[in-house]
Amino acid sequence: MSGIEADENDNSPGIESAQQNGSPYPDETSQQHSNLDDDQAVEYRPHDSTANVTIPTRTIKNLFNPPRDIAKIRQRLFEVQEKIDLQAHEFDFYWPYVDNVWVRQHRGGQDRTGLYITDYYACRLQRPTYTPKPVSQPRPEGTPTRKKQIREGGKCHMKLKVVRYRGGYQSVTIIQLGDKTEHLHDLDTMDKIKRTTVLMDIARSEVMQGYMPASVFTVMSEDEQKLAASGGRHLSRNDVRNASQAWRHQYKEELRVHDGYKYDHGNGIVRQEGNIPLSQAVAQAIDPNLAYHATLPSSTLRFPQENRTFLEPYLPPQDALGMKDGALPHVTLTYASSMDSCLSLAPGIQTVLSGPQSKAMTHYLRSRHDAILIGVRTALVDDPALNCRLEGAGGYGGIGWERQPRPVIIDPRARWMLTPQTRIMRTVAEGKGLAPWVIIAPGFAMDPARLDALRYYGGDYVGCTDFDKRWRLRWEAVLKALAAEGIRSIMVEGGGYVVNELLSPEHSNYVSSVIVTVAPTYFGQGGAQVSPAPRRDGVGRPTVAVRFKDVRWQGLGEDAVMCGRIPEVEGVPVHTLLPEVQPSSGPVSFFGPVQAGAHSLVQRAIPTSQSGAS
Numbered sequence: 001m002s003g004i005e006a007d008e009n010d011n012s013p014g015i016e017s018a019q020q021n022g023s024p025y026p027d028e029t030s031q032q033h034s035n036l037d038d039d040q041a042v043e044y045r046p047h048d049s050t051a052n053v054t055i056p057t058r059t060i061k062n063l064f065n066p067p068r069d070i071a072k073i074r075q076r077l078f079e080v081q082e083k084i085d086l087q088a089h090e091f092d093f094y095w096p097y098v099d100n101v102w103v104r105q106h107r108g109g110q111d112r113t114g115l116y117i118t119d120y121y122a123c124r125l126q127r128p129t130y131t132p133k134p135v136s137q138p139r140p141e142g143t144p145t146r147k148k149q150i151r152e153g154g155k156c157h158m159k160l161k162v163v164r165y166r167g168g169y170q171s172v173t174i175i176q177l178g179d180k181t182e183h184l185h186d187l188d189t190m191d192k193i194k195r196t197t198v199l200m201d202i203a204r205s206e207v208m209q210g211y212m213p214a215s216v217f218t219v220m221s222e223d224e225q226k227l228a229a230s231g232g233r234h235l236s237r238n239d240v241r242n243a244s245q246a247w248r249h250q251y252k253e254e255l256r257v258h259d260g261y262k263y264d265h266g267n268g269i270v271r272q273e274g275n276i277p278l279s280q281a282v283a284q285a286i287d288p289n290l291a292y293h294a295t296l297p298s299s300t301l302r303f304p305q306e307n308r309t310f311l312e313p314y315l316p317p318q319d320a321l322g323m324k325d326g327a328l329p330h331v332t333l334t335y336a337s338s339m340d341s342c343l344s345l346a347p348g349i350q351t352v353l354s355g356p357q358s359k360a361m362t363h364y365l366r367s368r369h370d371a372i373l374i375g376v377r378t379a380l381v382d383d384p385a386l387n388c389r390l391e392g393a394g395g396y397g398g399i400g401w402e403r404q405p406r407p408v409i410i411d412p413r414a415r416w417m418l419t420p421q422t423r424i425m426r427t428v429a430e431g432k433g434l435a436p437w438v439i440i441a442p443g444f445a446m447d448p449a450r451l452d453a454l455r456y457y458g459g460d461y462v463g464c465t466d467f468d469k470r471w472r473l474r475w476e477a478v479l480k481a482l483a484a485e486g487i488r489s490i491m492v493e494g495g496g497y498v499v500n501e502l503l504s505p506e507h508s509n510y511v512s513s514v515i516v517t518v519a520p521t522y523f524g525q526g527g528a529q530v531s532p533a534p535r536r537d538g539v540g541r542p543t544v545a546v547r548f549k550d551v552r553w554q555g556l557g558e559d560a561v562m563c564g565r566i567p568e569v570e571g572v573p574v575h576t577l578l579p580e581v582q583p584s585s586g587p588v589s590f591f592g593p594v595q596a597g598a599h600s601l602v603q604r605a606i607p608t609s610q611s612g613a614s
Contacts, residue, residue: 054246056205060219063202064226064282067094071229073399074098078187080160080176085400087431088170096201097231100124100194101187102160115456117164123156123183124194156184168420168435168457169428192234199232200243207244207255215257216240218269222279237268297432300396301389303360310554311361314513314563315368316489328479330489331510333502334365335530336517336559342527343496349528350382353519357557362493363390365515367403369491371482376411378495383423387433395432405491407436408482410498412473414440414461418454428457435459437485439478475507496528503532503546508566514548516562 067073076084077098086094101124108118159177164170199220206216217237220227227235241248248255257263260275271277316330336353337343344351354362366372366388378384386407387395394401407424409416416438418425427433435458440446442465451461466477482490492498492511502511532545548564555561 054204056201056208058198058201059205060202060278061282061285062198063220063230063232064223064279066226066230070097074229074231075187077101077174078183078190080158080174084174086172086174087394087400088164088166088172089431090399091164091172091174096197098196100196100231101190103127105159108161115165115167117166119162119164120177121160121162123158124190125156125185126154126158128154157181158183165458168425169431171458187231188233191231195235195239196231198230199235200239203240203243204247207240208247210251210253210255212255212257212269213237213240213244214263215261215269218261218271219258219278222271222277223283226279296391296397297389297395299389300391301360301363302391303357303364307357307361307556308364310552310561311365311515311563313550314515314565315365316512318368327483328476328510329370329483329487330512331479331492331502332365332369332489332513332515333492333499333511334362334515334517335494335499336362336519337530338519338521338523338527340522340524340527341530342523343494343499343530344528345523346526347496347528348377348381351523353521354517355519355557355559358517358559358561360390361517361556361561363388363393365491366390366405367393369405369489370487371408371490372405373408373410373490373492373498375495375498376409376413376416377497378493379409379411379416381495385423385427385433386436387424387427389432395430401434404432404434406434406487408490409436409438410473410478411438412441414438414446414450418450425457428459437462437482439464439473439481441473475502475510479510496530499530500532503530503566505535505569508546509569511566514562514564514566517556518560518562520558520560 073094074097077094078101102121103124103126105120105122108120110117157178158181161175161177163173163175165173203213203216203220206219207213214237217235217240220232220235220240224233227233257269258278260278261269261271264270315332335343336358338353343353367390372386374384374386386405387393388404389396390403392398393403395404418436420426420429424433424436428435435454437459438454438461440461440463442463446461454460462481464473464477464481466474479490492502501507535543535545537543546566548562549567551562551564553560553562
């Protein structure tokens with residue numbers, strides 16, 4: 001209940017004892033105890049009959065040590081300017097910070113699979129204006145008359161569709177309904193009209209410790225900036241009383257003020273001289289940085305800002321607004337090799353090459369691309385996770401799946417057998433990455449069980465219908481298909497066959513930049529090498545296969561990183577690049593890339609039962 005709808009004449013139990021102690025606030029007394037003493041707080045328990053009391057899940061610590069960027073997150077969930085994908089536990093955590101804005105109208109129900117549950121929400125101000133009717137009948141003896149006020153409405157037409165997915169991973173997608181509209185008011189207007197569940201929960205939890213609502217209000221209002229970030233700019237003492245009213249009706253003991261505070265006639269509850277604010281004491285008790293890092297997985301990587309500068313000219317722009325018609329994605333070819341240009345000790349053997357610094361760099365590169373592409377041989381040998389473990393990415397301190405690239409596997413014959421134990425699937429189930437798109441040959445009859453299993457985790461099989469003269473999938477067709485799905489940038493990581501293909505004159509014009517990590521080691525003969533097909537000049541003499549331009553070398557730990565570009569090959573089509581946009585130093589899209597519809601060169605895999613194949 002908001003302050004506008006508050007009952008200001010509520011004569012709940014404890015009025016007489018409160019007045020006898022000199023406090024003008026009903027249900028409040030001036031006993032002083034600290035809410036930081038957990039053992040002491042246990043003594044102040046509600047009355048045995050608490051069946052109708054909502055048990056709070058948040059405490060005052062959640063107010064003075066709020067989630068990172070909570071004000072920005074609230075603004076995003078208020079505006080919903082684009083599709084927002086959140087992990088289910090994130091939605092459950094952040095939605096109560098904006099439930100004063102959105103009201104659920106009705107539930108659309110489940111789809112036929114039972115995996116999707118749809119709810120429809122509307123802005124609170126879409127409801128008609130409410131004018132309270134005069135009370136004609138007298139209320140029961142001892143029951144106060146409630147002073148209701150006019151509730152504003154009919155001022156906004158924003159609506160949302162919220163789809164919860166419960167499959168191989170748990171997600172919530174928030175989409176604005178109808179034409180592109182905006183609220184006819186700001187977020188502060190809603191904070192003034194209605195308090196969030198989070199604020200009321202915090203107020204209730206503190207009162208249930210045995211503290212007077214006026215004392216709780218004083219403490220909550222000490223840090224105005226943090227209170228406003230959580231939507232409490234207009235919080236009132238009456239809100240605190242409303243939040244705890246049901247509990248106070250059953251609690252028969254005297255309430256008290258917080259330790260270090262006192263009742264000052266005419267000024268309410270004030271802090272005593274010489275005592276630090278309770279908000280400061282609570283904030284100091286918990287180091288927000290330590291608390292944040294404690295929530296991160298142990299495998300989280302960090303790549304310092306000063307190490308990123310040399311990479312920037314070779315990476316796709318972060319703030320490109322779109323792609324030109326017919327444009328292909330920015331392709332960054334990247335791999336790690338030994339000094340004798342080997343990717344592994346032998347074909348089919350997984351080999352560690354990169355040092356810790358260059359490994360972190362690889363995950364930073366992943367965070368800067370929409371997709372990460374490998375060949376099926378690498379998928380079979382390495383069983384990779386193909387996610388981004390950089391701090392700030394989704395699952396590693398970020399929101400939703402931001403900065404997580406979409407894995408793409410080139411697997412024309414669908415040899416890669418995915419199971420729930422496959423590493424990439426375990427990563428998806430843990431909320432630390434996206435499911436793969438698997439590119440297969442046209443007309444391939446997919447086992448329905450395999451198709452359903454991949455879709456259950458959010459991936460798909462994609463049939464590409466364009467071949468070259470040697471009956472291989474054409475790179476141009478693959479890149480166009482991914483561009484049509486909203487992929488603006490691709491990081492190609494290997495393996496050797498894919499790298500050698502893209503370094504060949506036939507395909508090198510599709511590569512925008514190359515980033516190679518060279519480890520200080522020789523693997524010797526027999527290693528899986530990066531060695532593109534030889535080239536010859538006009539008279540048949542051997543010539544250099546590839547010599548990069550715009551080259552820059554950078555030491556990174558014990559490794560050396562080379563960045564460069566491949567000179568344009570004459571007579572071979574050059575793909576259209578993204579519009580030239582100045583790179584941004586800010587983070588990648590807050591909630592990740594938005595996918596577009598399918599391209600004409602792409603066909604979703606057809607299950608065997610539908611294709612007629614045996």
